[in-house]
Amino acid sequence: MTDYYIGLISGTSMDGIDAVLASFENESLQLHTTHAHAYPEELRRLLQDAISNPEACGLPRLGMLDRWTGECFRDAALAVIEKGAVDKRRVAAIGSHGQTLQHRPNSEHPFSLQIGDAATIAAGTGITTVADFRRADIAAGGQGAPLVPPFHEWLFRAQDAPSVVLNIGGIANITSLPTGDEPVIGFDTGPGNTLLDAWISAQRNLPYDDNGQWAASGKVIDALLNSLAADDYFSAAPPKSTGFEYFNLDWLNAFDTEGHDPVDVQATLCELSAVTITAAIRKHAATTREVHVCGGGVHNGDLLQRIRRDLPELRVSSTQEVGLDPDWIEAAAFAWLAMRTSNNQSGNLPSVTGASRKVVLGAIHSS
Ligand SMILES: Nc1ncnc2c1ncn2[C@@H]1O[C@H](COP(=O)(O)OP(=O)(O)O)[C@@H](O)[C@H]1O
Numbered sequence: 001m002t003d004y005y006i007g008l009i010s011g012t013s014m015d016g017i018d019a020v021l022a023s024f025e026n027e028s029l030q031l032h033t034t035h036a037h038a039y040p041e042e043l044r045r046l047l048q049d050a051i052s053n054p055e056a057c058g059l060p061r062l063g064m065l066d067r068w069t070g071e072c073f074r075d076a077a078l079a080v081i082e083k084g085a086v087d088k089r090r091v092a093a094i095g096s097h098g099q100t101l102q103h104r105p106n107s108e109h110p111f112s113l114q115i116g117d118a119a120t121i122a123a124g125t126g127i128t129t130v131a132d133f134r135r136a137d138i139a140a141g142g143q144g145a146p147l148v149p150p151f152h153e154w155l156f157r158a159q160d161a162p163s164v165v166l167n168i169g170g171i172a173n174i175t176s177l178p179t180g181d182e183p184v185i186g187f188d189t190g191p192g193n194t195l196l197d198a199w200i201s202a203q204r205n206l207p208y209d210d211n212g213q214w215a216a217s218g219k220v221i222d223a224l225l226n227s228l229a230a231d232d233y234f235s236a237a238p239p240k241s242t243g244f245e246y247f248n249l250d251w252l253n254a255f256d257t258e259g260h261d262p263v264d265v266q267a268t269l270c271e272l273s274a275v276t277i278t279a280a281i282r283k284h285a286a287t288t289r290e291v292h293v294c295g296g297g298v299h300n301g302d303l304l305q306r307i308r309r310d311l312p313e314l315r316v317s318s319t320q321e322v323g324l325d326p327d328w329i330e331a332a333a334f335a336w337l338a339m340r341t342s343n344n345q346s347g348n349l350p351s352v353t354g355a356s357r358k359v360v361l362g363a364i365h366s367s
């Protein structure tokens with residue numbers, strides 16, 4: 001009988017909880033059911049406040065948000081089970097990434113803080129729940145991020161030419177999958193959608209730039225682009241990871257955005273995401289022939305066009321073309337990581353995160 005696993009994640013974009021019911025039998029990913037679960041508007045606003053203004057988020061607020069977010073993740077799991085019409089006794093485990101509030105892997109006391117009380121998820125579903133995936137990697141000296149590359153490696157292990165998986169979420173990350181004995185590498189390249197979302201939201205009160213149409217109608221401001229792209233993060237050597245606590249409107253406002261037409265700033269931000277992604281691929285995955293794109297940014301035609309312009313000799317296509325729905329790969333990765341942890345198998349790649357060794361990821365909350 002099939003063992004199912006559930007993967008749950010809400011990324012930096014805070015566009016809601018992605019839930020998948022998946023199985024990994026016969027060495028292949030079967031996405032049985034997918035479900036996008038919106039946060040209640042009030043919770044989303046409070047989470048955004050906590051992320052944008054962390055110093056003002058006191059302990060009572062943090063505790064309450066942890067529990068409330070856990071209740072939403074629990075409901076997302078229950079909803080995907082109901083939609084999938086699967087007996088929940090067949091779900092071996094839930095892997096819940098939670099909601100990142102802070103990711104500071106390079107501070108004096110490195111940490112990455114995800115909330116979404118996993119005991120609440122385990123109790124409410126009756127299913128063993130694995131959570132807090134980033135801690136063990138950080139404890140082993142790693143960045144705790146990105147965690148998706150080993151899953152990308154597993155998905156594409158049958159390939160016979162080097163390729164890159166490019167995940168464009170709020171932050172963009174790449175996984176370079178060489179053939180032969182070379183190690184897999186992967187890291188956050190910098191902003192994916194996060195600055196695009198933040199700018200259009202501040203200027204036009206829209207959650208995102210649909211298909212990149214607004215950016216496409218603007219003109220890149222070269223001087224601004226050059227100063228943004230000169231940020232040290234982009235030239236730093238991997239392992240490296242970043243988040244919303246770094247790439248946000250405060251970061252952008254430290255540069256000269258005044259006096260420009262807002263649409264031209266949007267075009268410049270889209271260009272920034274594109275050029276930093278393509279420079280990272282050229283520098284760290286020089287032999288690749290193919291780029292498989294996933295994450296919400298795959299729906300931004302303008303961003304993809306800029307990426308393709310800079311990589312004319314490579315095939316740049318949605319993972320959909322190889323039968324993998326680009327919107328659900330990250331949630332599926334946490335279902336896969338829950339399976340790894342349940343089997344006492346390691347889930348990190350030290351060549352990616354910089355950890356000193358492979359470790360089993362996550363804390364297990366029994367049902
Ligand atoms: N039709 C679209 N056009 C442009 N951008 C889109 C579209 N659909 C989704 N996106 C972008 O994808 C983001 C969500 O991507 P996702 O992979 O879920 O990121 P995260 O993992 O950070 O939550 C949205 O915030 C938005 O910026």
Ligand SMILES: [Mg+2]
Pocket residue numbers: 010011012013014015016018
């Ligand atoms: Mg998302």
